[in-house]
Amino acid sequence: MSAPQFTVTPNRAPASPQRRAEVLADPGFGRYFTDHMVTIRYTEGTGWHDPAVVPYGPFTLDPSAMVLHYGQEIFEGLKAYRQPDGSIASFRPDANAARFAGSARRMAMAELPAELFLASLTELLAVDAEWVPAAGGEDSLYLRPFMIATAIGLGVRPSPEYLYALIASPAGPYFADGVKPxxxxxxxxxxxxxxxxxxxxxxxxxxxxxxxxxxxxxxxxxxxxxxxxxxxxxxxxxxxxxxxxxxxxxxxxxxxxxxxxxxxxxxxxxxxxxxxxxxxxxxxxxxxxxxxxxxxxxxxxxxxxxxxxxxxxxxxxxxxxxxxxxxxxxxxxxxxxxxxxxxxxxxxxxxxxGAAPDPHGWMRTLVPAPAAV
Missing domain, CATH: 3.20.10.10 (D-amino Acid Aminotransferase, subunit A, domain 2)
Structure with a gap:
């Protein structure tokens, strides 16, 4: 299968370098979000379509959207880490892709192909790489893929339409002052x-x-x-x-x-x-x-x-x-x-x-290291 082609719409009002530095100095968890997000649509009979990187912002949902009434919703959570060579890698995203598909199957939702799931991570990081904290500590960029049923109408049945989205949030170390029980x-x-x-x-x-x-x-x-x-x-x-x-x-x-x-x-x-x-x-x-x-x-x-x-x-x-x-x-x-x-x-x-060998090949590079000058 050929690589999906994402359209990219740059955010016209991205965070300034100064604001981004303030956030990365004390990100907490789930408090701040990057300038962009990914959206991909699914329509029964057409399949997955319109993969896009767009400015981070609100969704518009019809009041009868099926997710609001019948709870067809799934999500994942994974992290992107800056590596010592400047590249950005994620830990076992293929496993997240497989679990996301399994969750969709259990909830009678359309299954997002693994290659599209992984491509969404790469495409978002390509434009929001500056949001990934520096290497050397446990700071990371938390990635939240999710999918909701968007078809309009009432009636208990699987939705024929879905929206997949990916958002990202800088995350500080879970234990800022040492590991505590x-x-x-x-x-x-x-x-x-x-x-x-x-x-x-x-x-x-x-x-x-x-x-x-x-x-x-x-x-x-x-x-x-x-x-x-x-x-x-x-x-x-x-x-x-x-x-x-x-x-x-x-x-x-x-x-x-x-x-x-x-x-x-x-x-x-x-x-x-x-x-x-x-x-x-x-x-x-x-x-x-x-x-x-x-x-x-x-x-x-x-x-x-x-x-x-x-x-x-x-x-x-x-x-x-x-x-x-x-x-x-x-x-x-x-x-x-x-x-x-x-x-x-x-x-x-x-x-x-990236401070120890990766014998099991768990780290997947999402953004390559900068070219040597």
Whole structure:
């Protein structure tokens, strides 16, 4: 298939170099956006058409647009990193493209071809490369591809029309003052995903449903919520925006790095999959298995659970210091980031920053290095 041809409409009022520098000095997360975005349309019978890079700005939607009534919406999240040679690369965007297509399939939406997904990243970075922070740290340009149903009319059925869009937002380091552990609320009433449901899709409805338990967790001083399975209310599934890992040690000092089995009900995290590979590269045994909420609490209490952490695109790895629940709370290890957690975090972020070899070919160049003068 030939490369798609994008039209490019420059923003007539882009941010000034001074304003861009101010933003990049303290970008936070999701607060500021680059000068441009990508749009691609889908029409049943025609397919994907009109790929374009256009000035960042509002959409116009009809009040009866199907996304507003029946929730056909999906999204992804990935990052672009400035490399030491000045090039710009993204971490495993092919995996994001595949997951985006899988989410579309589950939500009965048109599947965006992988080559068009990847081309959208390249085309946007070609015009907004100056928004990517300097190399050397964990600052990045967060990329948010998403798709919505745009057909006009009511009636519960798949939309015949869709809009794919890509926006970008500079992101500072998740831990500006060093990696800090978080407290987690173990939720026993509300669930995140069920077999046969939409847990395997990255769709907005899953996140909307997590907002109430997230608020409950916040009332207990927790930054995240960990969910049990919907069928037995026994087995750890995932957190609201993270997959989970646990470090167990036996009486002889043997180590097990365990992560809950996805069960075909939970979103397959790209960071999770990458960490399994990195751990094996480091000689750490990794097990995907069922882990109950009771095992988490009991083994944290008796000291055989020494570390726990969440993983995802935003923070890469976030250590868990304390797990709280309706019956009390218990610290994980000494409540501080553990050595396995930090070893894995450093190994993966070094690949993303271009500070370590990339033996698995995970980094995809979106903008080449400047030509030597």
């Amino acid at each position: 978080m407290d987690v609320w173990l939720e026993t009433e509300y669930t995140r995903a069920a077999l046969g449901g939409t847990g395997t899709a990255k769709c907005g409805g899953n996140y909307a449903a997590s907002l109430l338990p997230q608020a409950i967790g916040a009332e207990h001083g927790c930054a995240q919520v960990a969910y049990l399975d919907a069928e037995e209310r026994t087995w750890i599934d995932e957190m609201g925006s993270n997959n989970l890992f646990f470090v167990f040690r036996d009486a002889d000092g043997g180590l097990e790095l365990a992560t809950p089995d996805l069960r075909g009900a939970v979103l397959a995290g790209i960071t999770r999959d990458s960490l399994i590979t990195v751990a094996k590269d480091l000689g750490i045994d990794v097990v995907e298995r069922r882990i109950s909420g009771k095992e988490w609490l009991d083994r944290a209490a008796d000291g055989t659970l020494t570390e726990a952490f969440g993983c995802g695109t935003a923070a890469v790895i976030t250590p868990i210091g304390t797990v709280k629940h309706a019956g009390g709370e218990v610290a994980v290890g000494n409540g501080e980031p553990g050595p396995v957690t930090m070893q894995l975090r450093e190994a993966l972020t070094a690949v993303q920053r």
